[in-house]
Amino acid sequence: MEEPRESHVLILPFPAHGHIKPMLCLAKLLAAAGLRVTFLNTHHNHRRILPRSPSSSPSSLLRFESISDGLPDDHPRSLELIEELLLSIKTAMKAHLREFLLSKSAEPPVTCIIADGIMSIGIDVAEELSISAISFRTFSACCLWTNFCIPTLMHEGKLPFSDDDLDKEFHGLPGAEGLLRRRDLPSICRSQIESCSFRYFLDETFAMTRACALILNTFDALEAPMVSHLATIFSNVYTIGPLHALAIQSSVGHFSGRSESVGSLRIEDRSCMMWLDSQASRSVVYVSFGSLVKITVDQLMEFWHGLVNCGRPFLWVLREDAIAGEEEESARSLLSELKLTSERRCVVDWAPQEEVLAHPAVGGFLTHSGWNSTLESIAAGIPMICWPQLGDRQINSWCVSEVWKIGLDMKDTCDRSTVETMVRILTEDNKEEIMRSMTRISGLSSDSVGPDGSSSKNLERLIENIRMIDRTS
Structure with missing residues (x-):
C-alpha cells in the first residue's frame, strides 16, 4: 500500500507588505503545527524580508524561496505603476511559478497551494498540476462580499455611479443596509469599469471560487453576517484572525527577542x-x-x-x-x-506597529x-x-x-x-x-484567539483538512 505523501504547503502572497505580513503569520502557524511550508516571495521582496525572517521561524519546516515577478530589478513597483505589475504577474510570474513547482526546489512535492485572493495564478497552476488550492483573502469579509456583489449592482444600474454625488445613500448591498454612502464602498467602485485594474480585481475575486476553501483574516464575532454570505459561495470558510494575535498567542510571533515585526519589508526605527x-x-x-x-x-x-x-x-x-x-x-x-x-x-x-499600539x-x-x-x-x-x-x-x-x-x-x-x-x-x-x-x-x-476561541478552532480545522488532502490524494 502506497504511503501517504508528506504535507507540503506552498504559500503565495501578492507582492506587497500588507499581503505578505498576514500570510507569513499563517506560514509560521502551519509550520509550528508540524506542516512543511514553503513561503514563496518575489525576488524583489525576498531580498528585503530574508535577513530578518529565518531567525524568527518556528522550526526548520518553514522555508523561504523566491521567483521572479517578471519585472526588471530597477522597476519601482509603485502604486502608480500597479498595472505593469498586475500584467507581469499574470504572464511572466505565472510561468516562473509553474517552473518552480516542477523543479527540485519544490521537494518534497507541494500538496497544497494557499494563494493570495488576488493571485489566481496559484489556482491556475495548481489545477494544471493537480494540486489542491486554497484562497486566502487578506482583507475584510465585508469588502470581499461587496466585490462579489459588484456584477449584480452593475446589472441593477447602481454601478458605475450616475453622478458625482458620493454622499448619496447607497442601497442594495445585502448585509450592509443603513448608513452606507457611495463614498463608503471599496475604491474599485469609483473606478472606470473599462480600466485594466477594475477588470483584474473583479476577475480575481471570482477566480477564488475555483479554490477548495477560503481563508479570512477576521473573526466570527466581528463579521458574522458577511461571513455567512460568503459561506453561500464557498463550501469551506476558515476565519482565523486576527492572525497576528493568534501568532502571539501561539508563541510564534511574540515581541520579545525579535528585531523586526513578522513580515516587515522595512527597517523599523525602535x-x-x-x-x-x-x-x-x-x-x-x-x-x-x-x-x-x-x-x-x-x-x-x-x-x-x-x-x-x-x-x-x-x-x-x-x-x-x-x-x-x-x-x-x-x-x-x-x-x-x-x-x-x-x-x-x-x-x-x-x-514596530504592533508594539506601538500595545504601549x-x-x-x-x-x-x-x-x-x-x-x-x-x-x-x-x-x-x-x-x-x-x-x-x-x-x-x-x-x-x-x-x-x-x-x-x-x-x-x-x-x-x-x-x-x-x-x-x-x-x-x-x-x-x-x-x-x-x-x-x-x-x-x-x-x-477568538484563545485556546477555545473560534479562530483557534478554525485554524485547527484548517490544519486537519490540509492533512486530509494528503491522505486522500
Whole structure:
C-alpha cells in the first residue's frame, strides 16, 4: 500500500507588505503545527524580508524561496505603476511559478497551494498540476462580499455611479443596509469599469471560487453576517484572525527577542519606543498611513498643523517615499525638518506597529484603515480615526465608525481643522462611548484567539483538512 505523501504547503502572497505580513503569520502557524511550508516571495521582496525572517521561524519546516515577478530589478513597483505589475504577474510570474513547482526546489512535492485572493495564478497552476488550492483573502469579509456583489449592482444600474454625488445613500448591498454612502464602498467602485485594474480585481475575486476553501483574516464575532454570505459561495470558510494575535498567542510571533515585526519589508526605527516610554498614559496619537499611500505636501501640512493644534503628543510614521509629486531632494529636506524629535512629537520612517499600539502611552490611532492596521488596533483596544485612500479601506472605515462604533471616519478630507476636531472627539468628547465599544470588540478579538476561541478552532480545522488532502490524494 502506497504511503501517504508528506504535507507540503506552498504559500503565495501578492507582492506587497500588507499581503505578505498576514500570510507569513499563517506560514509560521502551519509550520509550528508540524506542516512543511514553503513561503514563496518575489525576488524583489525576498531580498528585503530574508535577513530578518529565518531567525524568527518556528522550526526548520518553514522555508523561504523566491521567483521572479517578471519585472526588471530597477522597476519601482509603485502604486502608480500597479498595472505593469498586475500584467507581469499574470504572464511572466505565472510561468516562473509553474517552473518552480516542477523543479527540485519544490521537494518534497507541494500538496497544497494557499494563494493570495488576488493571485489566481496559484489556482491556475495548481489545477494544471493537480494540486489542491486554497484562497486566502487578506482583507475584510465585508469588502470581499461587496466585490462579489459588484456584477449584480452593475446589472441593477447602481454601478458605475450616475453622478458625482458620493454622499448619496447607497442601497442594495445585502448585509450592509443603513448608513452606507457611495463614498463608503471599496475604491474599485469609483473606478472606470473599462480600466485594466477594475477588470483584474473583479476577475480575481471570482477566480477564488475555483479554490477548495477560503481563508479570512477576521473573526466570527466581528463579521458574522458577511461571513455567512460568503459561506453561500464557498463550501469551506476558515476565519482565523486576527492572525497576528493568534501568532502571539501561539508563541510564534511574540515581541520579545525579535528585531523586526513578522513580515516587515522595512527597517523599523525602535527609538520611538523609548520616546513613548517618556509619555503619559493614553496621551499619544499614533499616525500611520501604511506602506503604500502617498500624500501631497499640502495634505502633509494640514495633518501636521491639525496634530500640533490639538495639543496632544503624537508619533507619526512618515516614510521617505511618502510625499507625492515632489522632487526627491526637496522632499528629503522637508522630511528631515519634520523628523526632529521633541517632547511633544516623534516622527520616524517606520515603526514596530504592533508594539506601538500595545504601549500604554498610546490612546488613539490615525490610520489609513488597512485591514492589518484595523485588526491590530482592535486587538490592542485603541480607537481609530480613519483616513482611507484605496482598496478595501473605504468600507473598513465605514465598519469602524458606523457598524462597530470603535472610531471616527474622516474619509475624503484632511484639512487641519477637521484633523484637530477629530482628535479631540476621539480623545476627549466621545472618549468614553467609543472606548466602551472598543473594549467589547477587543475582548471578543481576544476570546477568538484563545485556546477555545473560534479562530483557534478554525485554524485547527484548517490544519486537519490540509492533512486530509494528503491522505486522500
